Amino acid sequence: MFCEVVGMKAKKNLGQNFLKDQNIIAKIAAEVTAFSNDLILEIGPGRGALTERLVSLNSYYLAYELDQDLKLELARFISPKRQIIFADFLKADLVNDLKKIPYENLYLVGNLPYYITTPILEKIISSQIKPKKIVIMVQKEVGWRFMADAHTKDYGYFTLYLRHYFNVTKVCDVGRDAFWPQPKVESMVLKLEPRENIANLDMEDYQTFLKRCFSQKRKTLKNNLGTTDFAKIQEILKQYNHDDNVRAEELSEEEFVSLFNHLNTK
Numbered sequence: 392m393f394c395e396v397v398g399m400k401a402k403k404n405l406g407q408n409f410l411k412d413q414n415i416i417a418k419i420a421a422e423v424t425a426f427s428n429d430l431i432l433e434i435g436p437g438r439g440a441l442t443e444r445l446v447s448l449n450s451y452y453l454a455y456e457l458d459q460d461l462k463l464e465l466a467r468f469i470s471p472k473r474q475i476i477f478a479d480f481l482k483a484d485l486v487n488d489l490k491k492i493p494y495e496n497l498y499l500v501g502n503l504p505y506y507i508t509t510p511i512l513e514k515i516i517s518s519q520i521k522p523k524k525i526v527i528m529v530q531k532e533v534g535w536r537f538m539a540d541a542h543t544k545d546y547g548y549f550t551l552y553l554r555h556y557f558n559v560t561k562v563c564d565v566g567r568d569a570f571w572p573q574p575k576v577e578s579m580v581l582k583l584e585p586r587e588n589i590a591n592l593d594m595e596d597y598q599t600f601l602k603r604c605f606s607q608k609r610k611t612l613k614n615n616l617g618t619t620d621f622a623k624i625q626e627i628l629k630q631y632n633h634d635d636n637v638r639a640e641e642l643s644e645e646e647f648v649s650l651f652n653h654l655n656t657k
């Protein structure tokens with residue numbers, strides 16, 4: 392399934408909306424301050440709109456592109472320091488692929504199909520590859536969710552999960568006309584930079600805890616956690632001046648971590 396304009400093809404099923412706005416391309420590339428001994432990892436280079444600028448830094452370069460039909464078009468970027476793997480990034484043996492490259496810092500860049508934004512970030516986090524910076528294009532609403540503050544409707548489980556690892560900031564908004572073909576939604580570019588001194592938590596348990604806290608957004612924490620667990624954290628909530636009807640979206644990250652630690656030490 393594809394649309395065709397003056398010889399160009401875009402596969403909708405692979406989320407192919409190619410960047411054509413040079414201004415946006417320059418803004419993304421400007422965030423990647425890699426040196427020659429660093430590695431730039433691009434997910435979904437497509438027809439090479441970003442690649443062109445990224446490889447000009449002379450760093451190591453590795454890309455994953457699912458569309459085999461782009462092999463010919465992307466061949467011009469391949470060199471001893473640059474490799475393109477034509478495979479699904481989500482199924483790739485990332486840690487093993489990276490082991491083969493003697494890089495210092497890792498920069499991750501992607502204008503990705505929006506339906507795989509979250510699985511991609513989960514894969515990066517769980518593989519512990521520790522990028523120095525991630526620069527990604529996301530659907531605008533998803534960007535709001537990733538950057539949300541407490542007391543807003545966008546604040547939720549994934550906001551806190553991501554924030555545990557990264558400082559998330561907006562690079563720029565991106566209109567639909569920056570792409571060919573135009574997507575149905577507005578976009579934004581985000582940068583994710585690793586936080587220092589992150590709390591040492593059992594992340595699997597912390598994720599489960601956060602998911603429970605936000606399981607029904609309109610309900611109180613007490614309702615979502617159940618009476619037994621709620622009773623255990625009641626005194627901590629009081630210390631933070633919260634009453635029994637507090638909802639998850641009213642708690643700061645620091646408060647979630649305190650509640651989680653308290654639940655797990657008693």
Ligand code: SAM
Binds near residue numbers: 408410479480502
């Ligand atoms: N980066 C290019 C640009 O900005 O013009 C292409 C962007 S397009 C939104 C997304 C690209 O990701 C497409 O080339 C698509 O084939 C590729 N892609 C989709 N799913 C993928 C996956 N699971 N792994 C690797 N590449 C994927």
